[in-house]
Amino acid sequence: MSEKQVAVIGAGASGLVAAIECARNGAETTLYEAGHRLGTKILKTGNGRCNLSNSAIEPGWDFKGYNNPEFVQGALGELYCAAIRRFFESIGLLTFEDSEGRIYPVTNSAASVVEALAWECRRLRVYIKTDCKVxxxxxxxxxxxxxxxxxxxxxxxxxxGSEAIFDKVIVATGNSFKVPSRLGLPIDSKSFVLGPLATSGNATEAMDGVRIRARVTLRSGGEVAFSDTGEVLFRKYGVSGIVIFDCSRYANYGDEISLDLVPFLSEEELATDLEARNERYRMLRQTSKALLAALSGLIHGQAIPSILDYCGVDVDDPPKELPVDDLAFALKNFELTIADLPGADNAQVTRGGVSTEAVDGKTLESLGRLGIYVCGETLDIDGACGGFNLHWAWASGLIAARAACSS
Ligand SMILES: Cc1cc2nc3c(=O)[nH]c(=O)nc-3n(C[C@H](O)[C@H](O)[C@H](O)COP(=O)(O)OP(=O)(O)OC[C@H]3O[C@@H](n4cnc5c(N)ncnc54)[C@H](O)[C@@H]3O)c2cc1C
Incomplete structure (x- = not known):
């Protein structure tokens, strides 16, 4: 057992776990937190439910849910989803897996995650210093x-102005990079991911609040950079929803997003469906109401005027025939151009931070500053929605703590 003096800077997800693990390994542990409370960001996660890991993180997985798969795989070792669930069990917090592999506390409450972590810190006599900005x-x-x-x-x-001296320091300051930067650690430039995308023009304005399950394909520099199916939430300014958050990890200004708004129909099935609708439209005497009615049942009613507009059809001056070919193309390839990327105010995760090249891939110890360890979002690691970011935070906190106490 170590009797080291360890400072953990930041009482977020990674810092709380690191402090617990240091104390469990016999270190005298001081946990510094700039804010008034512990784990403030954890409370916001998973819409207040805390999606804390994902069952995909198991032996044999390819780790492609992270920006730097090789580094994460090498660092995590055996710290798969099951190990993180066991850690939480060890502090009295039971978890369950939903139908998509996301792990939540059985309480469905992020507050209970913070409570469990905070109580374990207190039980282990971690010296907690809140309102204490390093x-x-x-x-x-x-x-x-x-x-x-x-x-x-x-x-x-x-x-x-107060000072204290430690054998080891674990930097877990989330997306605040001042402490590692003052230490001289190389910092990769900051950007924001897992957030909504603003799109140019007003194609989505009238669809504000509409949710459509769509296949989302992002093209960047002529290449497909991302493709997945999920619920897209249309907003006045552009698009949101989990599939768009995931897409934002690959997006650049000016990239094109193509939405297949009817992924449940093949192109042939859609052509047949639209011909049948055209027949009904002809019988309904080609009024504006008939134009909207002809497409309802295929696509959300509030989206129809925007899709017709996309095809150059004026709802107030209805055509004699449905523009079947144009509609088929628009429904399968509703294209939007990215005008703005997520920012600090609406992104869930910050990309950038301490370069992974500056730390040991197994211990997360700084290569240039021995005795300093970096974990969580402070390192340049980000993952997809679904519990991958918190998994990294908890697991990297454990890794840094174990290494700090053993060396
Ligand atoms: C709205 C929202 C929802 C999210 N939902 C999910 C989800 O469901 N699942 C998931 O996997 N991820 C989710 N995330 C991402 C997840 O919250 C982060 O990946 C995770 O919190 C990172 O943990 P961390 O310990 O690195 O940083 P943080 O949790 O941000 O903790 C850093 C701590 O350090 C403190 N600090 C900073 N500088 C100093 C200093 N100089 N001195 C002392 N203290 C300092 C901060 O006050 C903070 O408490 C979500 C994020 C947001 C914003």
Whole structure:
């Protein structure tokens, strides 16, 4: 058992787990948190339910749900979904898997996840310092050791000017990169992912609030960069929903998103369906109402005017025939151009942070600053929706803590 003095900076998902694991390994652990409460961001996750892992993370999985699959696979080792569920069980929090492999607490409450983590920290006598923003960490010298009356290699300085000395420091500051940057760790540039996409023009304006299960294909530089089927939520400004959040991880300004709004029909089936609708439309005397009625039952009513507009059809001046070919094309290839990417205010995850090349791939220890470990979102790792980001946060907290206490 180690008797090290360890500082964990940041009491979010990765920092709370790291603090627990350090204390379990016998370290005297101090947990610094800038905010007033522990685990504030965890409370917002999974719409307040906390989707904390995903059963896809098991032996044999390809880790392609992450931006840097090889690094994540190498670092996680055996820390698959089952291991994270066992960790939570060990702190009294039971979990369940939904039909899509997402793991939630049985309470369906993110607050109970924070409670369980916080109580375990208290039970293990982790020294918790809230409202305590760390300004920086620097190498200790003999003067520091004498002045602070302790051995150790790293001095943690808090914004109020107070200082303390530690053997090891775990940086778990989420998407705030000031502490690692002041330590001189290389930082990959910051961008925001897992958020809605604004699109140019007003093609989605009248569809605000409509949800359609669609196949989403993103083209970037002429190549298909992303393709998946899921519920698209149309907004005045563009598109949202889980499949769009996942798409945002690959999107650039000006890229085209193509939506297949009827993925349940093949092109032939759609052509047959539209011919039958055209027959009914002819019998309904080609009025504006008939035009809208002809397509209802195939696509959400609020979306029909936008789709007709996309085909160049004026609802107030209905044509004699349904433009079957144009409609078939529009329904299978409703194209939107990305005008804006997610930002700090509406993205779930920050890409960028400490470069994975600057840390040991097994221990997450900084290669240039021995004794400093980096975990969670502070490292340049991001994953898809579905519990992959929190899985990385908990698991990397465990990895950093185990390494900090064993070396
Ligand atoms: C709305 C929303 C929903 C989400 N839902 C999910 C989901 O369901 N499933 C999923 O897998 N992921 C989800 N995520 C992503 C997930 O929340 C993050 O990946 C995860 O919280 C990252 O954990 P972390 O410990 O790295 O950072 P954080 O949880 O952000 O914790 C960092 C902590 O460090 C503190 N801190 C920062 N700087 C300092 C400093 N200088 N001194 C002291 N303390 C400091 C911060 O106050 C913060 O408490 C969601 C994110 C959002 C925003």
């Amino acid at each position: 300004h920086g960490v620097r190498a200790a010298n003999d003067d520091d050791r004498e002045r602070l009356g302790a051995q150790g290699d790293w001095v943690v300085t808090v914004d109020d």
